[in-house]
Amino acid sequence: VGEFELLEKIRRRLPPDGRRIVLGSGDDAAVTVPGGATATSVDAIVEGVHFSREQASLSQIGARALATALSDLAAMGADPGEAYAVLTVPPDLDEEQCLELLDGMVTIAAETGTTIAGGDLTRGAALALAVTVVGHAERPESLVGRAGGRPGDLLAITGEIGGAAAGLLTLERPETAAGIAAETAARLRSRLLEPTPRLAAGAALARAGATAMIDLSDGLGGDAGRLAEAGGTGVSIDAARLPIAAGVEEVAAAAGIDPVQLAVSGGEDYELLAALPPERLEEAVRAVADSGIELTPVGELDGSGAVEIRLPGGGLLEPRGFDQLD
C-alpha cells in the first residue's frame, strides 16, 4: 500500500465537508469552528480482540468502528460533528479492501451527518481502527455525563438488549439458532455486526432532562454499575421489565444460559441507559418514540451504593462477565 496514493483515493471518496469544517482532510490538521461546547471520545477496535474478518465483512467492520464511537456521543446527547480515523493495515489487506472498509465508515458518516475530517494510515501486524469523534452542543450544560443521577431518578433503556450477545452465540455455535426463524437470527447477528448509535434518542433524552446517561457497550450489569459509581448512588433494576430482544430467550436456552443473565452480561447492544427524574419520564418516552425507538423504564437509582437486579421470584441476579457465562 502506497500511503500517500491511498490517502488521496480515500479523500476522493469522502462526502463533502460538514458546516463546521473550515479546512478538511489533507492538511496538517483539520480546522473547525465549533459551537458552544464539544464532546470528544476515542474508541479502538483490533482484529482478533474485537472482531474477526471471518464473522464480519470489511464494510461492516468500518461501519461498526464509527458507529460504536458515535454511540459515546449519543450517550452525551451530543450532535455528531467530525470523525478522525486511524487505520492500521496488515500485510494481507490490499488497497481495494482498505477502501471497502472505508466505505462502511462513509455510510455511517452519511447516515449520521458526521464529517470524516482527517486520519492516519499505518502498516501493522493486525487490522485495527481507532476512531476519534467530536460532537457539539450549544452549551456544556446541554450535555449529559454519567455522574448526574440522583436517588429517586428512574432508569430507562432505549430499544432492546441481549440481541448482540445472542447474535454472537449464533455465530460461534450455529446450533443455538435452531429454534428461531432465520430472519430472527439474522436480526440478532445484525445487532452485533451493524450496531446503530442512538443519536436521536440520546439528544431527545438530554432535552427531556436526563440527569445521567451511558451507552451499553459492556453489558447492562457493568454499565449500570458505572453510572451508579459515577453519581455515588445505587441501582435497582427489575429484571421482569427488561426489554429483551426477540429470539434471545430461545438462543440462550439452546446454549444453556439464563436469558436474563445473557441480556444483562452481554454487551455491544449500544442502547442507552438513562436516569430521569420521575416527572420527566412521560415526556422522555414520547420524545424517544419520535426517533422510532421505544424507551422502557426498568428500575431506579437509590442511595444503597449497590447494583441490584431483582428477579421475578424475589432473588437477585449476579451479573457476570460475558466470557464467564458457560
Add this chain to the structure above:
Amino acid sequence: VGEFELLEKIRRRLPPDGRRIVLGSGDDAAVTVPGGATATSVDAIVEGVHFSREQASLSQIGARALATALSDLAAMGADPGEAYAVLTVPPDLDEEQCLELLDGMVTIAAETGTTIAGGDLTRGAALALAVTVVGHAERPESLVGRAGGRPGDLLAITGEIGGAAAGLLTLERPETAAGIAAETAARLRSRLLEPTPRLAAGAALARAGATAMIDLSDGLGGDAGRLAEAGGTGVSIDAARLPIAAGVEEVAAAAGIDPVQLAVSGGEDYELLAALPPERLEEAVRAVADSGIELTPVGELDGSGAVEIRLPGGGLLEPRGFDQLD
C-alpha cells in the same frame, strides 16, 4: 492487564485539567468549551514500523507519540489544548510498563500545556499508540494551512535538519559515530528519540504572517513538495543555506551518504518549513528567536510547479526516500 483498573491508575497520574475542559477523562466523552476555532490532527505509531523498544525507552516512545502529534498543531500555529490517546497493549507489556509509557506522554503534556482528556486501551499483538490532538485559535484565519503559499514567498526552516536521520544511522550502524564526540552523537539520537514540537515557533510564524506551513516529518524534499502542490506553486531551495545539524556531515560521510542528501531525504526532525512574504521575514526571524529557535531562509516559492534543490556546484539534488539512500 485489567482495563478498568489500569484506566483508573492512569487517570490518577494525569495532571489537572486545562482551562477549556468542563468534563475530563472517565465519562463517555470529554467536554470542552473551545475558543473560536480548533485544529485537530491524528497520528499513530506502531512498534516495528515507527519505533523499536530496543532503541527507545517506553517513556521516550510515549513522549514521542504525543510530541509528533503536537508537531502538526505547531505547523498550524495552533495553541495546544487537548490530547486523546489510544494505547494498544501487547501481551509482553505489563501494567507498570504501560504507566511508564504514559509518564512520557504526561511529561510532554505538562511541557506544552496539553491536557490528556481521554483515551482508550485495548489488547493487541503489537505496541501501538494513536494520538488525537486538538489545538485552538481565536479565529480560523489565525491558523496556517499548507495551501496559502504564493510565488515570491520566501521559504524558511526552524532549527536544524538531518539530526534525526543521522541519529538513526548511529543507532543502526554504531561505527558511523566514530568520527564525532559522544555528546554530539547523543544529541543526534535525541533528535530522533525525543523530538520537540515547535509550538512557540509555529505560533510566532503564524502571527508574523506565514502564508503556509508544514512540519518536516517525511524529509524536506517530500514535505516541500507537498507545500508546493497544496499551493499550486514550485519550490526552489538553496542547498548551501540548509541548517544542517552538527555531526550530520561526519556520520553521513562514514555511511557513504552525501550529507545534504541525508538532511533532505531523512525525516522525523519535526522542524517547521514556512512560506513568508519577503517583507515579513525579518519580523518572523525575530519572533522565532524569542522562542529560542533560529529561523533560516533557505529558498523561495516560484511558479514553476517543480521542487528544485540547487547544489552549490550548480546542479540539482534529487531527493530520495530515506530507505533508498544506500
